[in-house]
Each structure stands twice: as C-alpha cells, then as structure tokens.
Amino acid sequence: MLNDTLHNPKTVTILGSTGSVGCNTLDLIGNNPEAYKVIALTANRNVTKLAEQAIRFNAEWAVIADETCYGDLKAALSGKNIKVAAGQQALDEAAQLPAEWVMASIVGAAGLRPTLSAIRRGGIVALANKECLVCAGDLMMQEVLDHKATLLPVDSEHNAIFQVFDFDKPDSVESITLTASGGPFINSSLEEMKKATPQQAVAHPNWDMGAKISVDSATMMNKGLEFIEAYHLFPVKQDQIDIIIHPQSVIHSMVTYRDGSVLAQLGSPDMRIPISYSLGWPKRVETPAKKLDLTEFKRLDFMKPDMEKFPALRLAREALHLGGTAPTILNAANEVAVFAFLEGRIGFLDIVATVEETLTQIETSPLTCLRMVHAIDDEARVVAQNVIDRF
Numbered sequence: 001m002l003n004d005t006l007h008n009p010k011t012v013t014i015l016g017s018t019g020s021v022g023c024n025t026l027d028l029i030g031n032n033p034e035a036y037k038v039i040a041l042t043a044n045r046n047v048t049k050l051a052e053q054a055i056r057f058n059a060e061w062a063v064i065a066d067e068t069c070y071g072d073l074k075a076a077l078s079g080k081n082i083k084v085a086a087g088q089q090a091l092d093e094a095a096q097l098p099a100e101w102v103m104a105s106i107v108g109a110a111g112l113r114p115t116l117s118a119i120r121r122g123g124i125v126a127l128a129n130k131e132c133l134v135c136a137g138d139l140m141m142q143e144v145l146d147h148k149a150t151l152l153p154v155d156s157e158h159n160a161i162f163q164v165f166d167f168d169k170p171d172s173v174e175s176i177t178l179t180a181s182g183g184p185f186i187n188s189s190l191e192e193m194k195k196a197t198p199q200q201a202v203a204h205p206n207w208d209m210g211a212k213i214s215v216d217s218a219t220m221m222n223k224g225l226e227f228i229e230a231y232h233l234f235p236v237k238q239d240q241i242d243i244i245i246h247p248q249s250v251i252h253s254m255v256t257y258r259d260g261s262v263l264a265q266l267g268s269p270d271m272r273i274p275i276s277y278s279l280g281w282p283k284r285v286e287t288p289a290k291k292l293d294l295t296e297f298k299r300l301d302f303m304k305p306d307m308e309k310f311p312a313l314r315l316a317r318e319a320l321h322l323g324g325t326a327p328t329i330l331n332a333a334n335e336v337a338v339f340a341f342l343e344g345r346i347g348f349l350d351i352v353a354t355v356e357e358t359l360t361q362i363e364t365s366p367l368t369c370l371r372m373v374h375a376i377d378d379e380a381r382v383v384a385q386n387v388i389d390r391f
C-alpha cells in the first residue's frame with residue numbers, strides 16, 4: 001500500500017483543515033502518519049481546532065484567514081515549532097508552499113484565490129471546493145492547463161465519474177449521470193419545506209457535512225452546483241449531464257457509454273473514500289470507511305428530480321446555459337441566501353427565490369478575467385442582500 005512512501009513521506013497542505021472535508025482528510029493522514037508530512041493547515045476563525053490539528057500533525061505552518069485571530073493562534077502555538085500567519089495574503093502563500101498534494105476544502109468562493117495559488121504551483125490539487133469552479137470555471141480550468149496542474153475531483157459524484165470515465169476515448173461517452181440523495185426534504189411537501197428550520201435542513205439523511213453544503217443539499221442547489229462543476233471537469237456537453245435521485249447514496253454517479261454499457265462507482269456514503277482516492281492517486285490506499293455490503297439494502301431506488309419542488313436545478317442549468325457571469329452570480333447569491341437562512345433571517349424557500357431574483361436583477365456578460373469574477377461576486381452579494389432585506 002503506502003509502504004514505499006515510508007521513507008519519503010508525501011508532503012500535504014490542507015486549505016480548510018478545520019471543516020468537515022479537512023477533518024476527514026486529517027483522519028486518513030492520522031491513520032498512516034509516517035506516510036505524510038503536513039506542510040500547512042488553514043482555517044477561517046477556528047483557532048482552537050487549527051492549533052490542535054497543527055500540534056497533533058506537527059504542521060510546519062498554521063494559517064488563519066481572519067487576521068483578528070492571529071494573536072490567539074500565536075498564543076495557542078507558543079513554544080511549538082510551528083510557524084503562524086494570518087490574512088488573505090498568508091492564505092495564498094500557504095497554498096503556494098511546496099507541498100506535493102493540496103486539499104482545496106475551503107467552503108465557498110472564499111476558496112477561489114488560495115485554490116488558484118495552489119494550481120499555479122502546478123502540483124496535485126484535490127478539489128472539494130466546488131464553488132470555485134462554479135464562479136470561475138473556464139478561467140480556472142485554463143489556469144490548470146497553463147500551469148500543468150493535476151486537478152483531482154473530491155466531490156463524491158465527480159470522484160465517481162473520474163474513476164469510470166474513459167478519458168482516452170471521450171467520444172465513446174454518451175452521457176454522465178450525477179446521483180443525488182434528494183436531501184432531507186425529498187418526501188416533504190412544499191408547505192412543509194416552507195416552514196423548514198435550519199436544524200431540519202442541515203440534517204442530511206446519508207452524509208455528515210458542513211452547514212453550507214448540507215443546506216445546499218436540502219435545496220438541491222448542491223446538485224445544481226455539481227452540474228456546473230461536472231461540465232468544467234469532464235469533456236461533455238451540457239445536454240450530456242443528467243441528474244437522477246437515488247436516496248440510498250450507494251451509487252455515487254455513473255457514465256453511460258455509446259454501446260449501452262453503464263459504468264458506476266459504488267461505496268458507503270463516507271467522504272473518506274473519495275478523499276483517499278485523491279490522496280493516494282494514482283494508487284489506492286486503505287481507509288477505515290465501512291465496506292459496502294449490498295445485501296444490507298433491500299432495494300435501490302432511482303427517480304427523476306421534482307423540478308417544481310427543487311427549482312435550484314433549473315436555475316443552475318439556466319445559469320450554465322447563459323454562461324459568462326451567470327454562474328458567478330448564482331453562486332454568490334446562494335452563499336448569501338444560505339447564510340441568511342442559517343441565521344434565521346429568511347425562510348427555506350426564500351433561499352432559491354433570492355438566487356432567482358438576483359439573477360434577474362443583474363445583466364450577465366462574458367467573464368473575461370479573474371478580477372471580474374471578484375467584482376461580479378461582490379456585486380451579486382450586495383444585490384442578494386437587498387433582495388433578502390425585502391423579504
């Protein structure tokens with residue numbers, strides 16, 4: 001397995017180490033500590049967890065995005081041989097430190113700059129942060145090409161497709177199908193969804209994830225974002241990407257070939273499986289994840305998504321079809337709306353309504369440079385906030 005790396009540990013950096021994906025990544029590293037050398041760990045504000053992780057994994061650097069947390073982090077790590085830094089610039093620099101493998105697991109468009117910094121080093125970037133690709137897809141993929149970086153999809157659906165897609169013969173692919181659990185409200189009425197609380201929305205039936213992606217799963221905006229993500233990651237056209245509800249989350253996605261063969265990747269709903277795939281790539285490494293036992297399932301269900309209950313799917317498709325700045329606007333408005341919902345300022349159905357209203361209020365244009373991504377992202381956040389203030 002990893003024995004050949006024992007005397008040559010793989011150097012790794014985790015952007016967003018204190019989050020759900022970050023902790024799962026460190027869990028895998030902790031299972032085989034001599035195989036890895038942690039270069040940098042980063043967080044936004046969670047000083048306690050970041051310091052704990054940095055000490056346990058003997059990181060060279062601990063970097064906190066929020067500069068006001070610098071003093072606390074410095075104090076928490078005093079006497080340890082760990083370098084401390086804070087702020088956006090420090091985050092970008094952490095992403096550029098010489099690590100063979102960088103996990104991009106910051107949540108939201110805030111992850112774009114550090115992820116790009118890691119890409120520009122030309123190494124391996126394991127991409128969990130789907131919002132980066134949604135808000136800057138073409139530009140980001142161009143950077144991947146320009147810098148000869150290797151982008152490994154960590155999102156379970158895209159990781160599944162990555163495992164079964166024949167990249168040598170893309171023309172042999174008829175379509176790709178992203179599976180979706182349907183989230184906690186798959187069997188709820190619109191009336192019930194209207195009254196949904198943040199606690200209900202984050203209670204995902206199969207996956208244990210951060211708050212933002214859990215709400216995205218409940219609105220199914222997550223699948224919309226993944227639709228856009230898939231378009232950028234794989235050589236397929238928009239009309240070759242399907243979405244199917246599969247409540248048991250056993251099949252993580254599939255590729256249909258022109259001869260009628262369908263190749264799928266299956267596994268327990270445990271993010272350590274796709275993370276380990278990217279961590280060990282091109283080898284496979286052992287994980288503590290429960291092995292799939294298909295006999296435990298009496299049945300596997302599949303159904304078409306209800307587009308009336310989950311308009312986020314339509315909005316994401318439309319945004320990708322419109323192109324240019326539309327996906328950037330969609331993503332920024334969604335982030336603002338999810339945050340407002342989690343704070344109890346708007347209702348559950350207002351999340352997607354905010355995104356739709358923001359998209360109608362801002363005229364879309366071609367997206368020509370990364371500076372424009374940030375400008376449009378800022379503008380969409382202001383418009384979305386105004387929409388929310390009116391609710």
Ligand code: NDP
Binds near residue numbers: 015018107108111156
């Ligand atoms: P979490 O909310 O659990 O963690 C987010 C991480 O990003 C934390 O380390 C957080 O630090 C950090 N962070 C948040 N805001 C900022 C900021 N402004 N600047 C710098 N760092 C920041 O998210 P998840 O781990 O659930 O998700 C991470 C990404 O992976 C998302 O894009 C999500 O869509 C994607 N993903 C997640 C999956 C999952 O199972 N969770 C599955 C597939 C994809 P702090 O702790 O200090 O707030």
